[in-house]
Amino acid sequence: xxxxxxxxxxxxxxxxxxxxxxxxxxxxxxxxxxxxxxxxxxxxxxxxxxxxxxxxxxxxxxxxxxxxxxxxxxxxxxxxxxxxxxxxxxxxxxxxxxxxxxxxxxxxxxxxxxxxxxxxxxxxxxxxxxxxxxxxxxxxxxxxxxxxxxxxxxxx
Numbered sequence: 798x799x800x801x802x803x804x805x806x807x808x809x810x811x812x813x814x815x816x817x818x819x820x821x822x823x824x825x826x827x828x829x830x831x832x833x834x835x836x837x838x839x840x841x842x843x844x845x846x847x848x849x850x851x852x853x854x855x856x857x858x859x860x861x862x863x864x865x866x867x868x869x870x871x872x873x874x875x876x877x878x879x880x881x882x883x884x885x886x887x888x889x890x891x892x893x894x895x896x897x898x899x900x901x902x903x904x905x906x907x908x909x910x911x912x913x914x915x916x917x918x919x920x921x922x923x924x925x926x927x928x929x930x931x932x933x934x935x936x937x938x939x940x941x942x943x944x945x946x947x948x949x950x951x952x953x
Contacts, residue, residue, distance in 0.1 A: 804907040812946035814901040818874035824850040830945035834934045856930035884913040
């Protein structure tokens with residue numbers, strides 16, 4: 798479809814797999830480490846099947862997005878999937894595997910439809926700019942996740 802976006806990000810983090818999984822699965826932690834992307838996350842459940850959170854986030858471009866995510870698959874500390882509705886609608890799948898030497902390999906598959914009116918309208922001409930915006934945001938995840946997970950695991 799014209800407003801579909803498919804993203805794949807993979808990298809290794811020097812942090813325990815369990816700590817990385819816990820940070821990723823609990824979206825309520827995102828504002829603490831996925832800066833400056835996540836403005837606010839609301840939720841009152843521990844990560845588990847059916848847990849829902851509401852996110853308010855942004856990228857480099859001057860607009861914000863709001864979504865609600867529900868965990869639809871949950872297999873700690875290896876993978877979880879979310880169904881997302883709101884300004885973006887689709888799925889996100891996080892997969893973690895040992896990478897050797899105490900590191901963890903992280904894979905994030907994100908397939909969403911741009912459902913906010915201006916995203917739909919501008920996608921035909923601004924798709925490369927929106928992809929850049931997403932990639933910028935994903936890089937902030939890479940920067941913040943490892944130190945946060947290491948700190949949560951009691952590592953320096």
